[in-house]
Amino acid sequence: MLIFSVFKTLTDQRVTVELKNDLSITGTLKSVDQFLNIRLDAIEVADQARHPHMMAVKNCFIRGSVVRYVQLPAEHVDTQLLEDATRREAASQAKR
Amino acid sequence: MSSLQGYIDRRVLLVLQDGRAIVVAYLFPPDFPPSLPWFIPSFLHSANGLFLGIQGVLAGYDQKSNVVLSDSKERIYSIDEGVEEVPLGLYLVKGDMIILIGEIDEERDRAIDLSTIRADPVAPIRY
Amino acid sequence: MDTSTGIQEPFDLIRLSLSERVFVKLRGDRELTGILHAYDGHMNLILSDVEETIMLVDGMDGAPSGQGVVNVAKRKMEMLFVRGDGVILVSPPSRT
Numbered sequence: 001m002l003i004f005s006v007f008k009t010l011t012d013q014r015v016t017v018e019l020k021n022d023l024s025i026t027g028t029l030k031s032v033d034q035f036l037n038i039r040l041d042a043i044e045v046a047d048q049a050r051h052p053h054m055m056a057v058k059n060c061f062i063r064g065s066v067v068r069y070v071q072l073p074a075e076h077v078d079t080q081l082l083e084d085a086t087r088r089e090a091a092s093q094a095k096r
Numbered sequence: 097m098s099s100l101q102g103y104i105d106r107r108v109l110l111v112l113q114d115g116r117a118i119v120v121a122y123l124f125p126p127d128f129p130p131s132l133p134w135f136i137p138s139f140l141h142s143a144n145g146l147f148l149g150i151q152g153v154l155a156g157y158d159q160k161s162n163v164v165l166s167d168s169k170e171r172i173y174s175i176d177e178g179v180e181e182v183p184l185g186l187y188l189v190k191g192d193m194i195i196l197i198g199e200i201d202e203e204r205d206r207a208i209d210l211s212t213i214r215a216d217p218v219a220p221i222r223y
Numbered sequence: 224m225d226t227s228t229g230i231q232e233p234f235d236l237i238r239l240s241l242s243e244r245v246f247v248k249l250r251g252d253r254e255l256t257g258i259l260h261a262y263d264g265h266m267n268l269i270l271s272d273v274e275e276t277i278m279l280v281d282g283m284d285g286a287p288s289g290q291g292v293v294n295v296a297k298r299k300m301e302m303l304f305v306r307g308d309g310v311i312l313v314s315p316p317s318r319t
Contacts, residue, residue, distance in 0.1 A: 003267045003304070019195065021115065021219040043198070052215050053117050053173060056205035057109050057198030066195040066221050067306050074271060074302035082261040082269060083241045090238045093264065222251065223308065
């Protein structure tokens with residue numbers, strides 16, 4: 001739930017999603033769900049000469065399970081807040 | 097997967113686990129009759145066994161994000177020749193095969209001369 | 224044992240590495256180093272100041288093992304979400 005919340009705070013920011021087939025898609029984060037499926041708007045695919053398959057695609061839905069990385073806008077990530085939230089979540093898991 | 101909602105009745109591109117790209121003319125609504133016999137597509141491969149791609153309209157989907165495609169075409173990419181479009185027609189694609197669904201800008205799509213595009217197929221997903 | 228700082232289970236080791244530079248080994252011959260800001264039970268991670276190393280082995284078929292030429296590609300990323308299913312190990316900073 002923690003990571004899901006982080007993505008929610010990044011709605012409307014530009015992110016780059018790298019898939020497990022090396023395809024790299026940059027777009028505006030429109031939504032994310034509990035499976036970390038991602039919807040991007042105004043997409044651009046890196047190295048379009050090699051990956052022309054999505055030239056006419058304007059927005060897309062990406063299955064969470066095929067994501068390798070998501071590059072996030074560092075200026076919109078509060079690392080201190082993240083660490084505190086992670087410790088809190090870890091503590092609540094440990095109690096169970 | 098409620099996020100698929102926006103793609104119903106649109107012209108979309110599906111990219112599958114193995115790298116196939118399918119263009120779909122329309123996705124069916126979610127209450128698409130479950131009694132309908134759904135066909136698991138047997139996808140097309142090039143002579144050397146490479147899978148190429150599939151395109152069409154998203155016709156519908158259900159809880160598992162299985163989708164029904166109408167008027168779908170597979171786009172087969174090759175580094176040696178232009179893109180080949182193979183008509184598939186009405187298809188059901190299992191949700192877990194789909195890695196990406198994208199809405200196609202029809203104007204942009206029409207402006208592309210597929211016969212001039214040279215590219216390898218999308219790489220398959222490797223976990 | 225003090226449950227707030229002691230290491231009782233594997234995830235405690237990761238918790239104690241928060242805000243420190245960690246080494247992460249991933250599937251597909253990839254390695255990362257970066258500062259750990261968040262993780263969850265799936266080993267999803269958020270790292271900053273990341274350097275990725277990709278080992279590309281030009282495996283000549285039939286060559287004795289260890290004879291292949293290893294090409295190393297490196298790149299840097301400012302803030303990165305790493306999906307947990309690709310993570311093989313997370314190693315805390317060396318304390319030497």
